[in-house]
Amino acid sequence: MALKILGHSADIGLIISVQRRRLPFVILESDAGPDINSIKIDGWSGAVAAVRHLTGLGHRHFAILSARPIVHMPGQATRPLLAGFPLDDERLDGFKQGLAEANLSIDDVPILETIPGEPSAGAVVFDRAPEATAILTMSDWQAITILDEAVRRGIGVPGHVSVVGFDGTAESARTTPPMTTVAQDVIGKGRLAARMVIDNEAPRQVVLPVELVVRASTAGPRAKIR
DSSP: OOOEEEOTTOOHHHHHHHHHTTOOEEEESSOOOTTSEEEEEOHHHHHHHHHHHHHHTTOOOEEEEEESSEEEOTTOSOOSOSSSOHHHHHHHHHHHHHHHHTTOOGGGSOEEEEOTTOTTHHHHHHHHOTTOSEEEESSHHHHHHHHHHHHHHTOOTTTTOEEEEEEOOGGGGSSSSOOEEEEOOHHHHHHHHHHHHHHTOSOOEEEEOOEEEOOTTOOSOOTTTO
16 A cells, blocks of 8 residues: 655645545645644744744844745735745744734844745845844755855854754754754654554644754844844
């Protein structure tokens, strides 16, 4: 019997095809309804925790890095993300909540949609949001592009700007400086997904917790912006 673990990019046509063939499957990082096995992380809470960490350090000037090469500057009429996945929207809502708790509005924060891992993402952030003292990202790979660009420009992290990743990949602990990130249990999620399709029991919708791992890429804001 073929078993299927579908990523969050799976379209409705693929899901229907798998259902018609009566194959056990689970979809990751997306809620496809009560009749379908799904596993996702609590992206909203992780995003809130990331903002709370940074505002607790004193930051008030932020930039947010998401998916796709689109820039939403403050004051624009259309602010929601134009692309990406449901988890991106959850994280954005979490960033919004965390900012609101510090009496800040996400409407005043530049949101830059860039392709994950795109080398130019860091350049876009520094060129379009130079006033930001803290950069929130939706993946470690995006955060790594920020760190790489900071090195190229001689920008200190965290002395000039703090950076927070998302996912808790092994690479995040090996960056220079080691990256603060919202970590998920990728191995545990994979094991659970395999167990759900092997057991082929009644559909479940599982939301896994995340953890903010504080490392050396975050500190208080640079004095001139404070």
